[in-house]
Structures are given as structure tokens and as C-alpha cells.
Amino acid sequence: MSDFSGIWIPLITPFADGAVDHAALRALVRRYADAGVAGLVALGTTGEPATLDAAEQDAVLATILDAARGNADATTNANSNAQRRALPVLVGVSGNHTASMRARIEQLNQLPIAGVLIAAPYYTRPAQAGIVEHFSALADASAHPVVLYDIPQRTGVRLELDTLLTLAAHPRIQAIKDCAGSLDTTLALIRDGRLQVLAGNDLEVFTTVCAGGSGAIAASAHWRPERFVELYRALTEGRLDEGRRIFHALVPQIQLAFAEPNPAPVKALLAARGWVRNELRLPMTRASEALTERLAALGEMR
Template sequence: MSNFSGIWIPLVTPFSADGAVDHAALRRLIGLYAEAGVAGVVALGTTGEPSSLDAAEQEAVLATTLDAAGGALPVIVGVSGNNARSMRERVLRLNALPLAGLLISAPYYVRPSQAGIADHFTMLADASEHPVVLYDIPARTGIRIELDTLLALAAHPRIQAIKDCAGSLDTTLSLILDGRLQVLAGDDVRIFDTVCMGGSGAIAASAHIWPERFVALDRALKAGRLDEGRALFHALVPLIRALTSESNPAPVKAALAAQGVISGDLRAPMTQASETLRARLQNMLAM
């Protein structure tokens, strides 16, 4: 059984000037986050722009991530889509890889019933030899995984955690009190209250920047050092707000570019962060 506690970073996919995946930059990022003490990384999540990568590029990004992580840093891989058959085939192929888990969202665009959602996750969890992390993000999928559905899915032995982006405090607390799923904040501004309520941590795109501070926040709260944790969180809120003010992952890539770690390039239809936000981030990171 995997432990999904702590701060996990949903990796961006860096691109070089010619538009190709920059695998060297991806390796550098993973090295930086390992040094910062993060719990693990997520490859090909929303922040990694998987919809803009073809199948071969996705496989290459995952291979680089696993190689750079070296077995010391756990790796989760994102699995999303609305073609149940092709998703099941992908899950079966992923069984051969040394993964900590699969991050699976509800089927997007088609808006299935709650029964359809439950059947979908059950089918994929049955096919997987890895733990499954549910990804509840209705803003992107168009459908929410309701609490009753989540509690029913929690009975599956391979469904072990949830990335919680539903924006419902009641759902978050109900899942934590139920105790069967490790609850990870998916909205970065919810890290403080989720961990204080007993959640396991976060999958936080904002933690690309100043990752050691996010790690310190998680550790302080879990150690009961509430004043220290509150101070750390309050200091991070301006960064979190800036990095979530435009469509992900443009702000994160702009901040990483400002630090000289990667270029800020994205693939269409995504565009770079606005000039106003890039200037704001430059000033923030210079402080």
C-alpha cells in the first residue's frame, strides 16, 4: 500500500524553443524537488499538459520521470479520458511500471451518471495493480463525484486516496472522518484547512515554486506547530493566488522561467501568462 502523505508536485512538462519536450529540464526539476523533500511527483497530470502530448511523448515523459526519480522519489501518473476501453488498456500497460499510483479523473465532457462514474472507477481499479488516487475536479470534467459515490468507491481495496478539488468543505471533512481514503488538497489555497482537519497533504502545482516552504508547512501542521504553520501558509498565500490567477500551468511555467529553470512555453491552445502576471511574479520572486 502506497503512502500518499505530504506534498506532491504535479510536474509541468517543459518545452524547448523548437517545441519539443525538454527532457533535460524535466530531470533538473525532479532533482530540485527531491532535494526540497517533497513526498513525490505526478507525471502527466493536468499541469503536465498531457492533452497536448501524443502517445509517444507521454510515454517518453513518464520514462524520464521514473528514471530521474530513481526509485527514491515516488511517481504517480495521471490517467484521464472518456473512452473506457482505451483507458483500461492503458491501465493494463502501466501495470508493468514501478509506479506509486494512478491519478484518475472522472470521465470529462460526457457527464455520466453517478452510477456510470462508479462503474468507470471500479473497472479501472479492477484492472490496476497499482493504488488508485481519485481525482475529483468538476471544473475540468464537468461532473462532480458525489460524496455517496466517493464513499462507495472507498470500499475498493485499490482506491486509496483522493485529490480533492471539488471545493466542498463538507465533502472534505466527511472523507477525512470516514478515514478510508487519504485526502489530498487539490486546490492549493485549501492546503492549510485540509491538513489541519486531518488530511494527508496536497498535490499542489504552486509547490513548483519554493517547494521547501510547502514541505515545511505540511510538516509544521502535522507536528502540531500551528503558529508556525499559519505563518508559513500566510506567507505563501500571495504566491498561491498569483499562480492560480490564470489558467494552469501558464503561471507556474512563467514563475519557473523567471527563476531560469525552464522556458515558459506552452502548446496551443494554451498560451503564456499575461505580461501583467509575469511582471507580478518577477517582483514576487525577487523579494
């Protein structure tokens, strides 16, 4: 049984002059490992995978897996034998063609990943029975745990509670990234206990963990990840007042991170710190000048 608790970061894909910036990506992975996050998501929505061709996706994943294992990069002192903390990596698999997705999952079976993160088929808006068959077929094909991704504002279809409870019976479906915004569904899944429930809407991290959820996959945690880790630890250790103070301090950061389409605000914030270039690929565009200024000011906070 894999553990999907804690704070997970859905990694951006840095670009430099239009190409993937693998050095910046590797540095981000090690920065987040040092911050104590529980794991990483590669090729999730925040990573702009729809703008990457198949070879680029494979290369991005290879860099993340290598860096997440704690391997030193090319600039590390050759005399240093220090092994850095390793991180588990979830891999996003998206699409609306079940057979193609199954083939991709079979490729991923050969890799040392923690699991696959799969959203409902987008655009086609299948019936709930079709969704059950779709996820069951993909879970049957996977050698790794499956994390469901319920994000109807992107896919056009919800994973209804009865559907989720049916899928929870599959031995490889172990968790859910919960972005549906339904407190009733969140509580029902937590009370059922078969799926680990990870908040996918960052403003719901506090309520989800307090209710007994397992943690969060939080794009806004790219900046000051250690504070999100402290929040999670405070709440799970029963230090509610401390957790509330940390969360309230993080709310402005979370709100700015989603003031415009993700991941533009996150990239602008990290670019203001000099960690990445402020580049995206069409149809995504950079954050507006007004928001960029607010994010730059936020980046000066400690």
C-alpha cells in the same frame, strides 16, 4: 498500503522550441527531491498531457521515473557514486473512454509507479452509477493503487459523497485529490478514514491538513517547495502558529499561480528563474505580460 501523505508536485512539462525539454524536466525532478517533497505527479493536468502524443507521454514518464529513482544525469561527474533521494511517482490517466483507459492502465502496470491518478470522465457527464462502474473497472485493471481526482470544473461532473464512499470500499482505491471545494465532503471523507485526502486546491492546503487530511498535490509548490514541506511538517507536528505564518506568506504565491489558467503562471515563474523556457502548447498560451512581471518579482523573494 501505499502512503500518499505529504506535499506532492504535479510536474509541468518543459518545452524548448516546441519539443519536450527532457534535460529541464530531469533537473526539476531532482530539485524537488532535494527539497523534500513526498512525491511527484506525472502527466497530470499541470503537465499538459492533452497536448502530448502517446510517444511523448511515454518519453516524459520515462524521464521522470528515471530521475525520480535518483539516477545521475549525463552531466553528473562520472566518478561520483552518490545516490540521490528517490521519489514515488503518480501517473495521470485521463479520458472518457473506459476501454481505452483500461488499456493504458494495463500498460502502466508494468512500470514502477506509486499509483494512477484518475479523474471522472470529462464532457460526457455520466450518472453517478456510471462513474462508480467506470472507476471500478479501472481499479480492477490496475496493479497499482488508484487516486481519485474530483475536479468538476474541468470534467463537468462531481463525484458525489455517496459515490466516493462506495468507491472507497475498493481495495485499490486508496486516496483522493480533492478539488471539489466542498468542505462538507472533505470532512466526511477525512472522518470516514478509508481514503487519504489530498488537497487539490492549493489555498485549501492549510484547512485540509489541519482537519486531518493527508497533504496536498499542489502546482504552486513548483516554486519554493521547501516552504510547502515546512508548512506540512509544522501542521502535522502541532506547531500551528508556525504553520499559519508559513501559509500566510505563501498565499500571494498561490494566488498568482492560479491568476490565469494553469500551468501558464507556473511556467512564467520558473522561466523567470531560468529553470525552464516559458513555452506552452496550444490551446494553452503564456501568462499575460502583466502577470509575468508580477511573477518575476515574486521569483526574487526568498
